[in-house]
Amino acid sequence: MSVKIRLARGGAKKKPFYQVVVADERFPRDGRFIEQLGQYDPRQNPSMVTLKEDKTLEWLNKGAQPTDTVRRLLRTQGVWAKFKQA
Structure with missing residues (x-):
C-alpha cells in the first residue's frame, strides 16, 4: 500500500x-482517506494553510509521499525543513 499526502x-x-489528507494512492482524489492533516484555501489573499504539524511529520517519517503541490505547501509552512533535519 503506497500512501500519499x-x-x-x-x-x-x-x-x-482543499483538505490535506493522507490516502492510499489507489483511492479517488475526493474519496476515502486515512487521516485529515489540514486545510488549504487558495481563494484567500494570502492563501490560508493550516496543518497539524505533528501528525504531518509523523506520516512523513512513516514514508508517506507528498504530491508536488503538498510539498510546496509544506515548504511554505516550514514543515518540510523540519522533516529534512530529522
Whole structure:
C-alpha cells in the first residue's frame, strides 16, 4: 500500500477549497482517506494553510509521499525543513 499526502477538493464550482489528507494512492482524489492533516484555501489573499504539524511529520517519517503541490505547501509552512533535519 503506497500512501500519499495530497489534496482533496471541496467547495462549490469555481470556489475550490482543499483538505490535506493522507490516502492510499489507489483511492479517488475526493474519496476515502486515512487521516485529515489540514486545510488549504487558495481563494484567500494570502492563501490560508493550516496543518497539524505533528501528525504531518509523523506520516512523513512513516514514508508517506507528498504530491508536488503538498510539498510546496509544506515548504511554505516550514514543515518540510523540519522533516529534512530529522
